[in-house]
Amino acid sequence: MTQSPAPDLRPVQRQSLSDAVFEQLRNQILRGERPAGSSLPAERALCEALGVNRSAVREALRRLEQAGLVVVRQGDASRVLDYRRSTSLDLLGVLLLRPDGRFDARVVRGILEMRSALGPDAARLAALRSGRLCGERLTAEVAAMADAQGDLTRLQAIATSFWSHLIDGADNVAYRLAFNALHETYDRVRVLLARPMEAELADAAPYAALAAAVCRSDGDAAESLARVLLARGERGVLEALELASAAAWEER
Amino acid sequence: MTQSPAPDLRPVQRQSLSDAVFEQLRNQILRGERPAGSSLPAERALCEALGVNRSAVREALRRLEQAGLVVVRQGDASRVLDYRRSTSLDLLGVLLLRPDGRFDARVVRGILEMRSALGPDAARLAALRSGRLCGERLTAEVAAMADAQGDLTRLQAIATSFWSHLIDGADNVAYRLAFNALHETYDRVRVLLARPMEAELADAAPYAALAAAVCRSDGDAAESLARVLLARGERGVLEALELASAAAWEER
DNA sequence: GTCAAATAATTGGTATGACCAGTTGACAAG
DNA sequence: CTTGTCAACTGGTCATACCAATTATTTGAC
Numbered sequence: 001m002t003q004s005p006a007p008d009l010r011p012v013q014r015q016s017l018s019d020a021v022f023e024q025l026r027n028q029i030l031r032g033e034r035p036a037g038s039s040l041p042a043e044r045a046l047c048e049a050l051g052v053n054r055s056a057v058r059e060a061l062r063r064l065e066q067a068g069l070v071v072v073r074q075g076d077a078s079r080v081l082d083y084r085r086s087t088s089l090d091l092l093g094v095l096l097l098r099p100d101g102r103f104d105a106r107v108v109r110g111i112l113e114m115r116s117a118l119g120p121d122a123a124r125l126a127a128l129r130s131g132r133l134c135g136e137r138l139t140a141e142v143a144a145m146a147d148a149q150g151d152l153t154r155l156q157a158i159a160t161s162f163w164s165h166l167i168d169g170a171d172n173v174a175y176r177l178a179f180n181a182l183h184e185t186y187d188r189v190r191v192l193l194a195r196p197m198e199a200e201l202a203d204a205a206p207y208a209a210l211a212a213a214v215c216r217s218d219g220d221a222a223e224s225l226a227r228v229l230l231a232r233g234e235r236g237v238l239e240a241l242e243l244a245s246a247a248a249w250e251e252r
Numbered sequence: 253m254t255q256s257p258a259p260d261l262r263p264v265q266r267q268s269l270s271d272a273v274f275e276q277l278r279n280q281i282l283r284g285e286r287p288a289g290s291s292l293p294a295e296r297a298l299c300e301a302l303g304v305n306r307s308a309v310r311e312a313l314r315r316l317e318q319a320g321l322v323v324v325r326q327g328d329a330s331r332v333l334d335y336r337r338s339t340s341l342d343l344l345g346v347l348l349l350r351p352d353g354r355f356d357a358r359v360v361r362g363i364l365e366m367r368s369a370l371g372p373d374a375a376r377l378a379a380l381r382s383g384r385l386c387g388e389r390l391t392a393e394v395a396a397m398a399d400a401q402g403d404l405t406r407l408q409a410i411a412t413s414f415w416s417h418l419i420d421g422a423d424n425v426a427y428r429l430a431f432n433a434l435h436e437t438y439d440r441v442r443v444l445l446a447r448p449m450e451a452e453l454a455d456a457a458p459y460a461a462l463a464a465a466v467c468r469s470d471g472d473a474a475e476s477l478a479r480v481l482l483a484r485g486e487r488g489v490l491e492a493l494e495l496a497s498a499a500a501w502e503e504r
Numbered sequence: 505g506t507c508a509a510a511t512a513a514t515t516g517g518t519a520t521g522a523c524c525a526g527t528t529g530a531c532a533a534g
Numbered sequence: 535c536t537t538g539t540c541a542a543c544t545g546g547t548c549a550t551a552c553c554a555a556t557t558a559t560t561t562g563a564c
Contacts, residue, residue: 014526016326016546018314042515052549055307058516062270062311066318068342068432074268074516075556084425088342088433090320095425112424117373121365173336173347174362178430180320181340266555268517305519326545327527458539478558509560527536527544534537 020061024050029069029080030091031099036082040070067091089181093188103189105241111182112234116227118175119163123210124219125228126169134169135215138162142211145204150198152194156200160186162207166226169214196240200233269304273312276302279333281321282343283351288334292322319343341433345440355441363434364486368479370427371415375478376471378421386421387467390414394463397456401418404446407453412438414459418478421466436464448492452485 028034042047046057061078064070068087072078083091092147096107126134141162141209148154160183167179194201206229213221267275280286298309301454313330316322320339324330335343348359378386393414400406412435419431438445446453458481465473 014326018546044515055310055547058307059311059314062314062518063318066315072516074266074554076515078516084428085432087429088340089426089429090340090342091429092426106423107425110424113373113424114370114426114430115378117369118366121369122546125365171358172365173359174341174344174366174434176336177341177343178338178366180337182426202320270517296544305517307518313545324545326525326546330545440534506564508561508563510559512559513557515554515556517552519552520550522548524547525545528542530539530541531541532537534535 015168017056017068018059018063019024020055021046021050021052025060025104026067026069026094027066027099029064029083030094034080036080040080040134042077087120089178090184091187092181096189103241103244105245108237108241111185112237114178115182116230116234118178119230120223120226122167122170122172122175122179123214125172125175125216126166127217127219127222129171130169130214131217132215134165135211135213136168137165138207138211138214141165142204142208145207149202149204152198152201153191156190156197158192159201159207166210166214193237196236197233200229206232259368269308270311270315273298273302273308274315277312277316278319278321278346279351281316281335282346282412286332288332290332291329292332294329340462341430344433345437348437348441354381355493355496357497359495360489363437364489366430367434368482368486370430371482372475372478374419374422374424374427374431375466376475377424377427378418379466379469379471379474381423382466383469384467386417387463389417389421390459390466394415394456394460397459401454401456404441404450404453408442408449411453411459414425418462445489448488449485451488452481458484475489 025040026036031218034040040046040061043054043057043061047054050057061070061072064211065072067081067090068081070078070080081087092107092111096104096111098104141158144158145155148158163179164183167176206225210222210225213225268285277286277292286292292313295306295309295313302309313322313324319342320333321335322330322332327329333339344359344363348356350361351358379488393410395412396413397407400410415431416435419428458477462474462477462481465477
């Protein structure tokens with residue numbers, strides 16, 4: 001008797017009502033269906049329309065407010081803000097995926113550019129500020145890479161850890177918080193990026209050189225090594241993106 | 253009869269209960285009084301302790317969750333996250349001011365470094381991508397600067413607008429969102445930075461040169477001009493920061 | 505008719521209290 | 535020791551009433 005292939009059961013994602021309301025309204029705003037300046041329906045009207053209690057609606061509104069998507073004022077209707085002007089980096093993740101499920105190429109490009117602008121500078125600062133201590137941590141990650149050759153998924157995790165230590169070494173809160181946002185965005189599409197970023201991930205040598213540069217507090221070398229390293233992945237992702245858009249073109 | 257000096261009444265900022273609860277818990281977390289990994293009291297316990305309704309507590313928790321400061325899971329206690337790892341740039345504003353009301357020098361330094369890393373690249377991209385159109389908008393801002401000579405507050409507003417147009421020209425969502433966060437942080441301490449940044453604000457010539465470079469799509473020139481321009485303010489702020497910390501030292 | 509003050513209607517803000525639904529850990533049965 | 539049950543937490547949802555701020559309308563004086 002043939003054994004059917006193991007159906008890998010993934011944990012089902014739970015979603016509270018306020019989560020659902022939040023996502024629905026957020027997506028409508030980001031899609032432009034609720035343009036900046038427009039008013040949201042009254043809370044009681046939203047309850048009615050969505051079939052939930054007012055608490056759920058209010059909690060969702062609080063989250064939208066915290067995210068910088070709407071402004072709520074007692075006595076007046078809640079108004080939609082221009083998310084391009086009023087939100088912070090934590091929205092990158094949702095902006096990355098268009099409504100049709102494909103990548104938004106502009107967002108991808110923007111993320112890559114930011115990575116290339118901050119990464120080398122962070123490497124420079126880490127070398128100058130945390131030299132030896134940071135360099136040793138980086139070297140440990142490089143050693144882990146050697147054990148993981150061929151396992152792209154594991155290499156992704158190690159590379160992330162590598163950069164996280166580098167950012168810590170740079171001792172820059174703004175870079176840290178930006179990294180958090182970029183990392184979370186990256187995490188959403190990690191599997192899809194494994195192949196395109198193979199050139200950046202599979203070769204441990206540049207990481208080793210960068211770790212060494214940091215270790216000897218050579219800021220200039222660290223900066224230029226980081227620049228070269230990041231360019232590898234950038235090229236791969238952009239190429240994959242072009243192929244994908246070409247394929248989408250063919251589909252028509 | 254002597255007239256007492258006009259007591260300038262500023263509009264009192266309204267604050268809902270959930271706002272107050274949010275701020276209190278957020279500050280406790282950021283101050284380390286509620287360390288990462290620790291559990292928050294149960295919602296009903298918080299209501300009791302804070303003297304408010306459970307709705308207010310829940311709405312505050314939703315905001316904390318959205319900000320990446322806590323994680324809430326049904327059936328279990330809410331837990332505090334490590335904000336250095338789980339929050340995004342929108343926390344810069346609160347991190348900037350220490351509990352005693354002074355600036356956190358490390359945060360200031362970090363913001364300046366990020367500004368210097370992204371600004372020149374944004375200028376380069378704006379020149380390459382939006383050249384003429386963007387350059388004309390920038391030129392208009394430069395003209396406004398001429399009318400505002402001497403009025404530092406107005407110059408601040410114009411410079412902000414100048415950079416906003418430049419970021420738009422760079423056509424990079426990530427830069428835009430990062431700019432939003434930096435700008436909001438800047439806005440909180442605008443008046444305090446007017447003097448220290450005078451060298452960057454008062455001279456319109458560098459802005460004019462940058463606008464011209466963008467206009468003729470000269471990416472390299474735009475980048476280096478932006479670098480020089482931003483260095484002016486950076487130097488001034490860092491000097492002011494040293495003076496302030498020296499003064500604080502004297503106070504003891 | 506004009507304009508300002510009073511008022512009604514609409515919006516969000518807060519409060520109570522009940523009950524549903526997951527999580528955890530103690531505890532008894534196997 | 536393992537396993538299943540159950541009790542006591544936890545957050546999630548609901549209904550309803552009333553308070554408070556804003557806005558639009560009406561009213562009334564001039």
